[in-house]
Amino acid sequence: MNQDRYKIGHMMSRVRVEIRGRNRYWRDAVPIEWEHHFPERKLVGEGEGSYVIDESWLLDLETIAARCFSTVAIAPDDPGRLSWLRRLVARREGE
16 A cells, blocks of 8 residues: 555545756746645655656646746656666667
């Protein structure tokens, strides 16, 4: 049983997302704008640009990200796998 998926006795579907911005400034602006528009919804940070959110927030987060010249991508459940994929893509781009 995944404890992250349970809150106040009912099942909540959580997803790991990655915010990709035009540059670091815009990527970092997304959580600030999110806090301004949805102060009751807390983003759970999991490293640079990665967050765990309630799945029902995804559309709202995508809207906020677009206003900040950024996009939201569903990230793998295993952050180590994401790191591995980034290294693989970087190698292929360097070939």
